[in-house]
Each structure stands twice: as C-alpha cells, then as structure tokens.
Amino acid sequence: MHKKNPDIYFLSENNLPFSDFLHFGMSTDCVIFGYKDKSLRVLLIQRGAEPYLDNWAIPGDLVYPEEDLDSSADRILQHLTGLENIYFEQFHTFGRVDRHPVGRVITVGYYSLVRTDNHKPVASTWAKEVKWFDINELPPLGFDHEEILQKALANLRKKVRTEPIGFELLPEKFTLLELQGVYEALLNMRFDKPNFRKKILSMDLVTPLNEVESNVAHRPAKLFNFDKERYDARKKNEISFEL
Amino acid sequence: MHKKNPDIYFLSENNLPFSDFLHFGMSTDCVIFGYKDKSLRVLLIQRGAEPYLDNWAIPGDLVYPEEDLDSSADRILQHLTGLENIYFEQFHTFGRVDRHPVGRVITVGYYSLVRTDNHKPVASTWAKEVKWFDINELPPLGFDHEEILQKALANLRKKVRTEPIGFELLPEKFTLLELQGVYEALLNMRFDKPNFRKKILSMDLVTPLNEVESNVAHRPAKLFNFDKERYDARKKNEISFEL
DNA sequence: TCAAAAGTGTTCCGAATACACCCATGC
DNA sequence: GCATGGGTGTATTCGGAACACTTTTGA
Secondary structure: OOOOOOOOOOOOOOOOOHHHHOOEEEEEEEEEEEEEOOEEEEEEEEEOOOOOOOOEEOOEEEOOOOOOHHHHHHHHHHHHHOOOOOEEEEEEEEOOOOOOOOOOEEEEEEEEEOOHHHOOOOOEOOEEEEEEEEOOOOOOEOOOHHHHHHHHHHHHHHHHHHOOOHHHHOOOOEOHHHHHHHHHHHHOOOOOHHHHHHHHHHHOOEEEEEEEOOOOOOOOOEEEEEOHHHHHHHHHOOOOOOO | OOOOOOOOOOOOOOOOOHHHHOOEEEEEEEEEEEEEOOEEEEEEEEEOOOOOOOOEEOOEEEOOOOOOHHHHHHHHHHHHHOOOOOEEEEEEEEOOOOOOOOOOEEEEEEEEEOOHHHOOOOOEOOEEEEEEEEOOOOOOEOOOHHHHHHHHHHHHHHHHHHOOOHHHHOOOOEOHHHHHHHHHHHHOOOOOHHHHHHHHHHHOOEEEEEEEOOOOOOOOOEEEEEOHHHHHHHHHOOOOOOO
C-alpha cells in the first residue's frame, strides 16, 4: 500500500527516510454525553487491559487500516450503545509525543449526544464496566483523557449556542421545561421559564403535538418534537439558531 | 519505540495484528490567511514534486516522529513566512482512506492569520512558487485541499464572531476603518461605520494611540492597538467578545 | 473650494429581561 | 384544599440599526 518516494510531500531539510514517517498509530476517542435528572453525564469505561488497567477512560479504539475516521467513531458508538444514527462530531485531535505509553498514537476526539432513556450500555472484553458519570463528579482518567474530556465539553458548550443540538439529548417527544433543563445543564446556567418558552417558540423549530404528559402530580405539559426538516431547509438560507 | 501488545486498547472483535495499526502517515496542513486591499487572501504553494506536481496546494508537511502536532504546524509556518509567534489554530482532521495517493496519510488542518505587510513568502525546493490568492479567485487544488480550505474558512468565520482574532490580520497600529474592512472581508458583509465604531469602542479592547495616519488626502484617522492583556484578563472572568 | 474619509449624535425598533399572575392535575 | 409545576401577559430596559450631520485633511 505504501509506495516509497522520499522526496514526496515533506520539507527537504530533514534527512530521515520516508518509512520513518509511516509509523503512527491512529485512534478515535468518543466522549459520549447524556442527560438525566437535570444533569449532564458522560459515559466512561473501566479499562480491562494494560496500560491503565482498571482506570476509567473515554471509550475509544484504534482506527482500522481501511476505515475512515468518522466510520471509526461510528463503530465505537454503535458497539458501546447499540444505537444507530447517533449524533457525533469531531472536535479536536490530540498528538502529544508522549501521550500514549505504547508508542506514537494520535487520537481524534469526537463528542456524541445520546438519549439516555432508550439504551443500556454494555460491558465487554475491553471494558470491565461502563457507567454514566455526572459531569461534576468525574473519576480520575487514564492517558490524557481529562484534557480530552474538558475540551469536548468546552466545544459542546460553544456548539450548543449556535446549533440546535440540545434536542439530541431528549426523547423524540419532550416538554419545553425538559428542554430548558437540558440547556441549563449544558450551559450551567438558569433561564427564566416564560422567556425561555417564548424564545424557543419564536424560533418555530419545535412542533406541538396533540399529546400531553401523563401521571404527573400537576397540570400535564404539552409534548413537542423538533422539526429537523424545517431547520435544515432554513439553514440553507443562512438563518441560524442562537440561544 | 512501539512495544507490541495485541490486546491493548482496541476492540477484541478484530483479528488483525497490532503492527497493522501502526502504519499511518501523519501530516499537518496550514491554511494561511492574510488581508490586503479590502480582501481576504490565502497563501498557497505550487508543488515541486509528485504527486500533484505543479498543482497549487495548501502548504503542509509530514509530522516528524518526535514532534507534537502544534510544533509541526508552527515549523511549517515559520519556514514559509519567516515569522514567529504567528496565530494558528487546529480546526479539523482529515482522514479519508483514499485522500492521499501514496498511502494512508491523515492530515491535521490548521488555519493561521498573518499580517501580510511585514513578510515576503519564499519559494523553496518543495514549493516552486508561493503566492497569495484572493479568497474568491482560488485555483484548483490538489489532494482534498479544496475541502480543507473551505472548512478552514468556515471555522475561521465562526471563530471570528466570538473571539477577537481579526486583529491578527492587521499591523500593530491600525485605524477603526481598517478593522472594519477586515471584518467585512472575513464575514463577507457590510457594517455601518458609526455603529461599528460604537460597538468596537464599547468593548474597550482597543486603545487609542497619540498618533494619526499621515499622507492621506483626507482627515487623518486616529491609530489604535489591540489590548490583548485586557482581553486575556477579562476572559478569565467569563466575559466574551461578540460581533 | 471640493473631495474623501474621519468622527459624532439622535431616533427608532425589536429583542431580552423581570416578574406577576392564572391553570390543571394528583393526593 | 393545596402543592406542584404548566402556561400566559405585560411593563421596562437595553442594544442594534438607520441615518443625518459636522470635522479635518490634501490637492
């Protein structure tokens, strides 16, 4: 697969043979966010192998030789959650020379948003345990995963202000107060209920359903869903989402 | 350097030997933006080697075995522009299986902002020519560089709205109308002069100097500089920049 | 004196905020 | 009834947009 041609595509100043440049390991790590009980959570695994045996870590894997980066992330997500069509997004690549004890492994960081209600993460040979952690009560992590996780969170918090991805954390049908809870957890701030409602409704991106909550000890709330088609159509015309 | 341990850090489902996962090439590509004559420009090189001989391309290079990703980008920028302390930022990593004709090479994309007034880019063995192109008059590019360039531009346009990086395209001392020109070119839109002034001045991030333009056929404009210290101090207190 | 760009002030409008209040349900 | 959260209306404030106007320089 790798034909050799020492003059190709790098500065002439260095005298290293071309083959020395093809010994990188490549992995993807997926920071999986969920939402439950008014707080933001992250799915972590407890490692079942050295290095960092028994340490908590962000789920990830080496990239296969004939696999795109996004496919790799998608594969990890499906393995771990059993879900398809999960929202995920590449956010940063980490390549410190000494970041991996086994060799020069570059990792591409992804974050992902899942609806925690409809899946049970499962342990496997490479992960002794899989568990949701509140974003404010994280265990120590192996590798450079603390840095990766914090950067994922920072990127998510930026993204969430300009694109309507908060919905990915909720079931298809949700109430406006649930949506408010998601944004309060994501951004770690409080919103005024009437104003939040007005803002969301004025965007005209959520559709009211002819359905309400049931079995609640108060007036049942109306259910809504997110109108992705309308958003996509509008995005083409340069209209954006801002919170 | 690469100790072998087939069980480490990847899903048990695959049966490929560990060594197969350490044959990635790794490069960085730097999309260098500049500003001149009211328009946004990109610095491209004309390749002096196969593949894509004579094609225009984004400057880039393979990452050295003992080199961090950021160092690699920094090295490319210094080689090409001769400048130090250039603003640059990683924005996306491109890893399509077939993106590089020579083998599996993953590239980390960076964009960079430079002051075009104080440097002359120089050709070298790996680049027949180096030239600034108006962002609206780009030549066809080799590899997947069109995609990389467009993504760099999109990321820059987002970033520029929330962080005061437009100053990196201007000399230390600039007029407010020059600053307006930068933002108009970056965002491809027009601002109202009085309102733009008010907004910038109200942020209190530019300091008026006791100096004015000279040799202009109209009332000379006051010169300002960007107060990075004040911005950094304020950033810690969660106060942000928004245009 | 005229052109060209610097620089200021004022009005208007819409969006964000604060907050008071009423409604429906389970117990 | 009453606790709980759902849901609505209004008054106020603040920032952005539009735009008219004055100032200073070189030629």
